[in-house]
Amino acid sequence: MVPPLVLDIDGTLTDADGHLDPRAFDVLPSWDAPVVLATGKAFPYPVSLCHYLGLPETVVAENGGVVLVEGDVTFAGDREDAQAAADEFVARGGDLGWGPADTVNRWRETEIAISLDADEALLREVSAEFDLEVVDTGFAYHVKSPGVEKAVGLEHVCDRLDYDPADFVAIGDSENDASTFGVAGQSYAVANADDVAKAAADEVLEDSYMDGTLSVLQSLQES
Numbered sequence: 001m002v003p004p005l006v007l008d009i010d011g012t013l014t015d016a017d018g019h020l021d022p023r024a025f026d027v028l029p030s031w032d033a034p035v036v037l038a039t040g041k042a043f044p045y046p047v048s049l050c051h052y053l054g055l056p057e058t059v060v061a062e063n064g065g066v067v068l069v070e071g072d073v074t075f076a077g078d079r080e081d082a083q084a085a086a087d088e089f090v091a092r093g094g095d096l097g098w099g100p101a102d103t104v105n106r107w108r109e110t111e112i113a114i115s116l117d118a119d120e121a122l123l124r125e126v127s128a129e130f131d132l133e134v135v136d137t138g139f140a141y142h143v144k145s146p147g148v149e150k151a152v153g154l155e156h157v158c159d160r161l162d163y164d165p166a167d168f169v170a171i172g173d174s175e176n177d178a179s180t181f182g183v184a185g186q187s188y189a190v191a192n193a194d195d196v197a198k199a200a201a202d203e204v205l206e207d208s209y210m211d212g213t214l215s216v217l218q219s220l221q222e223s
């Protein structure tokens with residue numbers, strides 16, 4: 001019997017460029033327990049990934065800002081505050097870095113993501129003025145409400161599905177996964193993970209990206 005999974009997306013199911021590893025289609029659709037995609041990405045991204053993987057749409061998006069479980073959507077965090085901080089960042093010469101279409105933030109409901117090419121010092125300075133925190137996921141900076149975390153989103157999913165977070169195996173790659181690692185029964189940082197994720201994980205894997213993730217999933221299937 002395999003355990004339920006709570007999986008980060010970027011850096012865990014993807015390559016370094018954030019492109020989905022096609023092997024996700026080999027292992028996740030037939031996983032015989034709940035699979036929760038827990039990501040910093042905006043809500044539509046993990047929902048569409050669940051759809052195309054043929055999984056129930058059970059997601060923790062926007063670092064816990066949006067949770068979808070059994071058709072129920074809940075929100076945490078203050079998009080207006082984050083937008084005001086982003087506007088002030090731009091007013092002081094910052095650039096969100098995504099171009100006019102901004103498909104990174106277009107559908108965000110609780111926080112704002114900024115390109116890693118942005119002026120980090122200015123971003124942190126402005127965010128602090130708005131009592132917001134900046135999280136670096138290795139793929140973007142996230143300006144978000146303190147206390148909104150993937151782990152809190154997972155706990156909400158567990159309440160709804162009648163699981164305990166300790167039943168879950170968690171795999172991730174960055175500081176925005178540390179909270180999940182703190183509540184999951186067993187947590188793994190892929191070899192490409194940042195120091196915060198590695199320190200929070202029960203185990204740091206030898207392999208990176210999907211190679212690391214698959215090493216865990218295959219061992220779970222064999223045990």
Ligand SMILES: O=C(O)COP(=O)(O)O
Pocket residue numbers: 008009010011038039040041042113137138139140141174176
């Ligand atoms: O959206 C990001 O910056 C990273 O997303 P992730 O939490 O799936 O790694």
Ligand SMILES: [Mg+2]
Pocket residue numbers: 008009010011012137172173174
């Ligand atoms: Mg990640």
